[in-house]
Amino acid sequence: MIEFDHVSKIFDSYAAVEDLTLTIPKGAFCALIGSSGSGKSTSLKMINRLIPHTSGTIRVNGEDVTQIPVETLRRRMGYAIQSIGLFPHWTVARNIAAVPALLGWPKQKVDDRVRALLDLLQLDPRFAEKYPHQLSGGQQQRVGVARALAADPEVLLMDEPFGALDPITRDTLQAEMARIHRETGKTIVFVTHDMDEALRLASQIAILDHGRLIQLGTPREILSAPANDFVRDFIGRDDLGLKLLSIETVAQRVHPGETAEGAPIAAEASLRTALSILVARGAERAPVTAADGQPLGALHLDDLVRK
Numbered sequence: 001m002i003e004f005d006h007v008s009k010i011f012d013s014y015a016a017v018e019d020l021t022l023t024i025p026k027g028a029f030c031a032l033i034g035s036s037g038s039g040k041s042t043s044l045k046m047i048n049r050l051i052p053h054t055s056g057t058i059r060v061n062g063e064d065v066t067q068i069p070v071e072t073l074r075r076r077m078g079y080a081i082q083s084i085g086l087f088p089h090w091t092v093a094r095n096i097a098a099v100p101a102l103l104g105w106p107k108q109k110v111d112d113r114v115r116a117l118l119d120l121l122q123l124d125p126r127f128a129e130k131y132p133h134q135l136s137g138g139q140q141q142r143v144g145v146a147r148a149l150a151a152d153p154e155v156l157l158m159d160e161p162f163g164a165l166d167p168i169t170r171d172t173l174q175a176e177m178a179r180i181h182r183e184t185g186k187t188i189v190f191v192t193h194d195m196d197e198a199l200r201l202a203s204q205i206a207i208l209d210h211g212r213l214i215q216l217g218t219p220r221e222i223l224s225a226p227a228n229d230f231v232r233d234f235i236g237r238d239d240l241g242l243k244l245l246s247i248e249t250v251a252q253r254v255h256p257g258e259t260a261e262g263a264p265i266a267a268e269a270s271l272r273t274a275l276s277i278l279v280a281r282g283a284e285r286a287p288v289t290a291a292d293g294q295p296l297g298a299l300h301l302d303d304l305v306r307k
Helices: 040-047 070-075 092-096 098-102 107-120 125-129 137-149 167-184 195-201 219-224 229-235 240-246 271-281 301-306
Strands: 002-011 014-024 029-033 055-060 077-081 155-159 187-192 204-209 212-217 285-289 295-300
Touching: 002 040, 014 040, 014 204, 014 212, 029 040, 029 195, 040 055, 040 155, 040 187, 070 077, 077 137, 092 098, 092 107, 092 125, 092 137, 098 107, 107 125, 107 137, 137 155, 137 167, 167 195, 187 195, 195 219, 195 240, 204 219, 204 229, 212 219, 212 229, 219 229, 219 240, 240 271, 271 285, 271 301, 295 301
Parallel strands: 029 187, 029 204, 077 155, 155 187
Antiparallel strands: 002 014, 002 055, 204 212, 285 295
């Protein structure tokens, strides 16, 4: 659990964060979202003391972060950023192993962890001996996430990690991040300015503006009951219905046992994606399959439009 208790950060006379009170439950995927200057990155960096807070208290699992040696605190937390920050003269394997090596893990344990993370991030094992410049931007970002997870941290902090990537690569990595969260159960704090990204990934969304928390809630709570006009505008008034479809999966609307013609839609796909597919096909329904390819039933266009 991460707790901000009336936390502020003052730079000279400017309040980057003002009186922030926020609880992020253990195992949550919390998106800190807002426009430039909202205080979201500053809030993230105060958790691992990259930026010291001016007042208030920040606790991780009940411990005041200022009472934990900074090296110990940071080694308990993974950190992934947009610029990736891989060491260019180190191999992928050595980059991933950086923190476990600092912690003195035995070589076999480090090697096993590197292999496991390459598999988790769906990277070819042969990449272990490559150097960052030999990888694509998306592959480098995967390595950055693997490095952040290497020492099995309690918390993963991510500061707009996919912001510099092309839309296709970004979409792929968002899906990977959602899968990793499901499989590991890590507490993740994720900074973004993209509401669609927050809705896709987060279990909890904190909307900030000028250093203040404007609204905190689940994606459905944020969409269904925006706190004020700022939140309504930030969500986007014109495509609210599509955003509501984006937070539910096909599995939640499937008709079990039914059959349909055409290429199947994955059960884990969003209803927004499914609507796009059905409209593009001019189809009234489509078959649905599980992750292992087994048929689950059919999805009806009417169920997306009427509910």
